[in-house]
Amino acid sequence: MEYSKIVKKECPMCGKTYFVKLTEVEYDQYKKYIAYGSLIQNALSNTSPTVREFLKTGYCPDCQKLLFGKCEQKELFFSYDDIREDVTKEFCERHENILDALTSDDADVLTEEEWLLLMYEF
Numbered sequence: 001m002e003y004s005k006i007v008k009k010e011c012p013m014c015g016k017t018y019f020v021k022l023t024e025v026e027y028d029q030y031k032k033y034i035a036y037g038s039l040i041q042n043a044l045s046n047t048s049p050t051v052r053e054f055l056k057t058g059y060c061p062d063c064q065k066l067l068f069g070k071c072e073q074k075e076l077f078f079s080y081d082d083i084r085e086d087v088t089k090e091f092c093e094r095h096e097n098i099l100d101a102l103t104s105d106d107a108d109v110l111t112e113e114e115w116l117l118l119m120y121e122f
């Protein structure tokens with residue numbers, strides 16, 4: 001899977017919680033950016049401006065569209081609206097060891113977003 005990490009932020013404008021999908025490399029760059037600080041455009045030079053803005057300020061793609069008139073790679077973002085609560089709840093109830101279950105075939109019932117969220121939470 002290309003995107004294996006997510007970062008969670010609450011948008012300061014609409015107050016909605018959003019997640020962005022990152023690759024392992026981007027996630028490491030993000031952690032370094034948080035730890036050492038520098039210009040985000042240097043720290044995550046290969047990441048789209050919309051994703052960088054979200055990592056920096058938390059503005060979600062919809063609010064960035066309102067603020068800046070554009071947003072790119074909206075498909076990298078998701079919110080709890082995209083998560084089927086009944087499916088993820090049942091998945092968690094059915095398995096004793098969620099992490100093992102997530103790396104088994106049982107995880108096929110989950111969407112990529114649901115899988116990433118559960119990986120993030122456990």
Ligand SMILES: [Zn+2]
Binds near residue numbers: 011013014016064
């Ligand atoms: Zn927003």
